[in-house]
Amino acid sequence: MRKTIPSSIIRQLFTLLIIILFFFVIAKEMVPYLGGILGAITLYVLLARFQKKLEEMNWRPSIAAGLLILISSITILAPIIGIGLLFTSRVKSLMNNRDAIESQIKSQVNSIEDYVGYDLSSQIDFSKIGGVVSSSLKDLVSSGLTVFIAIGLMLFILYYLLVFRKTWQKAALEYLPLKRDNIETLGTKSLELVKSNAIGIPLVAVLQGVIALAGYYIFGVENPLFWFVITTIGSMIPFVGTALGIVPVCLILLSQGETGNAIGMLIYGTAVVGATDNVFRLVVQRKLADIHPLITLFGVLVGVPLFGFIGLVFGPLLVSSFLLLVKIYKAEYGVHEHENNERLKAEVKSGSP
Numbered sequence: 001m002r003k004t005i006p007s008s009i010i011r012q013l014f015t016l017l018i019i020i021l022f023f024f025v026i027a028k029e030m031v032p033y034l035g036g037i038l039g040a041i042t043l044y045v046l047l048a049r050f051q052k053k054l055e056e057m058n059w060r061p062s063i064a065a066g067l068l069i070l071i072s073s074i075t076i077l078a079p080i081i082g083i084g085l086l087f088t089s090r091v092k093s094l095m096n097n098r099d100a101i102e103s104q105i106k107s108q109v110n111s112i113e114d115y116v117g118y119d120l121s122s123q124i125d126f127s128k129i130g131g132v133v134s135s136s137l138k139d140l141v142s143s144g145l146t147v148f149i150a151i152g153l154m155l156f157i158l159y160y161l162l163v164f165r166k167t168w169q170k171a172a173l174e175y176l177p178l179k180r181d182n183i184e185t186l187g188t189k190s191l192e193l194v195k196s197n198a199i200g201i202p203l204v205a206v207l208q209g210v211i212a213l214a215g216y217y218i219f220g221v222e223n224p225l226f227w228f229v230i231t232t233i234g235s236m237i238p239f240v241g242t243a244l245g246i247v248p249v250c251l252i253l254l255s256q257g258e259t260g261n262a263i264g265m266l267i268y269g270t271a272v273v274g275a276t277d278n279v280f281r282l283v284v285q286r287k288l289a290d291i292h293p294l295i296t297l298f299g300v301l302v303g304v305p306l307f308g309f310i311g312l313v314f315g316p317l318l319v320s321s322f323l324l325l326v327k328i329y330k331a332e333y334g335v336h337e338h339e340n341n342e343r344l345k346a347e348v349k350s351g352s353p
Contacts, residue, residue, distance in 0.1 A: 031306070032150070033149060033150045033153050034306065034307065035150050035154075035306075035307035035311070035314055036149070036150030036151060036152075036153035036154035036157070037153065037154070037157060038307075038314045038317065038318070039150070039151075039154040039158075039314070040153070040154045040155075040156075040157035040158040040161060041157075041161070041194075042194050042198045042314075042317070043072055043076075043154070043158050044158055044161040044162060044165075045190065045191055045194045046194065046195075046198070046199075047068045047072065047158075047162060048161075048162065048165055050068055051064055051065060051068060051162045051165065052165075054067070054068075061162070061163045062163055064162070065158075065159050065162035065163045066159070068162065069155055069158060069159060069162075072158075073155070179332060182328050182331060182332050185328065185331075186324070186325075186328050189324050190321065190324065193317060193320045193321060193324065194317065196320075197299075197313060197314075197316045197317040197320060198313055198317065200284045201236055201296070201312070201313060201316065202236070202313060203280075203284060204235065204277070204280045204281055204284055205232045205233070205235035205236045206232055207276070207280045208231065208232070208235045208242055208273060208276060208277055208280065209228050209229070209231045209232030209235060209242075209245075210228075211272060211273050211276050212227070212228065212231040212242055212245060212246060212269065212273050213225070213227075213228040213231075215265060215268040215269065215272065215273065216228065216249065216265075218264075218268070219253065219261040219264050219265045219268070220258070220261055221249050221252075221253065221261075221265070222252075227245045227248075227249055228245075230244055230245040230248075231244065231245030231246065231273075232245075233245075233312065235277070236300070236312040236313070237300055237312070238293045238294075238296050238297040238300065239293075239297065241274075241277065242269065242273050242274070242277070243269075246265065246266070246269035246273065249265055249269075250262045250265050250266045250269070253265060295316055295319050295320055295323070296316045298315075298316075298319050299311075299315035299316030299317070299318060299319040299320070300312055300315050300316065301315070302315050302318060302319060303315015303316065303318060306318075
């Protein structure tokens with residue numbers, strides 16, 4: 001007698017197929033705004049305990065959430081928007097003066113050729129480089145609408161996460177296919193990852209940027225705030241670091257004939273800014289979980305193409321979360337399940353990544 005598949009199994013598989021199809025369609029359209037979703041989750045993790053305290057003081061959940069969102073917008077979003085406007089205005093200025101900048105670069109290349117006795121100009125297609133840079137800058141400026149929508153989505157989701165946090169927590173316990181102990185472990189480790197990536201990485205970068213900014217003012221660098229932003233961004237990129245801002249500044253000073261300031265800025269950037277990197281990271285890592293540089297590097301490589309500028313923060317968070325889920329899966333379904341659970345709990349208690 002030929003065996004047949006039970007109709008209940010067929011209906012279940014068909015339902016799962018429809019769910020996966022709908023999820024794929026929704027996820028595909030939400031990818032440009034995924035940064036806003038991650039931002040909402042990140043801020044929720046940081047603000048949930050304050051929401052709980054305000055509610056214990058008999059604040060209405062909606063009013064407490066509104067106040068926390070307002071404070072976070074002023075302290076977090078306002079500086080980011082200000083930096084974005086500064087960067088955008090500078091980018092537009094560079095685009096408007098592209099020909100002058102290109103001729104200046106050619107002049108400097110010719111000077112280098114005379115000094116080293118090697119023909120570099122024939123190896124460089126300046127028009128092609130200028131076109132690529134111009135196109136990239138235009139894409140950067142035109143991405144403002146997507147960022148604006150992502151920020152609005154982030155605040156909207158954050159409000160409902162804070163107001164209905166108990167509902168979300170109950171849903172996580174009910175629908176996540178994990179044991180309760182592993183869900184609690186996942187929550188604890190996720191909190192550590194958020195603090196390390198969303199607080200630790202930007203904090204160290206801003207502190208280094210401030211130290212570099214002092215040097216820019218001391219050595220008379222033009223547009224010091226713009227180079228402060230570039231240096232801060234570079235500090236968040238492994239193996240690139242503050243050199244992203246300091247090296248171009250030194251070259252610009254050198255091209256302007258300010259050899260003394262160029263040498264002074266180079267020494268300051270190497271000795272002072274470089275030394276403070278280790279100090280800041282050591283202090284921050286004592287308070288927050290340490291993130292391996294390779295995780296940060298792969299996070300940046302994944303996050304920047306996916307999220308844009310904020311991918312410098314959310315990229316490492318995404319990679320760290322993926323590795324955490326792999327670890328949780330191994331503890332949940334591995335051969336030595338009990339030993340893995342105990343080891344994972346020990347890691348959480350010790351604070352190791």
